[in-house]
Amino acid sequence: MSPEQLQRFKRLLESEQQSLLATRQAAKDSTRPVVLDQSSVGRLSRMDAMQGQAMAVESQRRRDVQLQRIQSALERIQNGEYGYCLVCEEEIYLPRLETDPAVPLCLDCASRREQSST
Numbered sequence: 001m002s003p004e005q006l007q008r009f010k011r012l013l014e015s016e017q018q019s020l021l022a023t024r025q026a027a028k029d030s031t032r033p034v035v036l037d038q039s040s041v042g043r044l045s046r047m048d049a050m051q052g053q054a055m056a057v058e059s060q061r062r063r064d065v066q067l068q069r070i071q072s073a074l075e076r077i078q079n080g081e082y083g084y085c086l087v088c089e090e091e092i093y094l095p096r097l098e099t100d101p102a103v104p105l106c107l108d109c110a111s112r113r114e115q116s117s118t
């Protein structure tokens with residue numbers, strides 16, 4: 001991978017990181033526990049609120065997972081290990097990185113891992 005390509009992936013990762021952090025901050029309110037307000041909130045809207053909160057927690061969790069992936073990809077760029085599979089250390093196919101710059105495994109290892117976990 002050329003230094004220019006590496007820089008480009010670094011920028012992609014950093015901008016995704018920035019937008020995830022911003023969304024995460026904005027979403028903090030919606031993951032707070034549902035506060036019961038007996039006077040104004042009926043049973044149905046309370047269930048709505050709880051469901052909405054559960055969904056917000058789930059998407060917050062996914063954002064955290066993605067932030068971690070990005071964080072470790074940025075560390076690999078720092079260490080000069082970016083673009084290599086964490087398992088077999090082969091170069092990761094470039095279009096695969098184009099699709100997901102934070103991807104840590106080559107296609108072979110990723111699909112092997114999926115098979116073993118199912």
Ligand SMILES: [Zn+2]
Pocket residue numbers: 085086087088089090105106107108109110
């Ligand atoms: Zn691999």
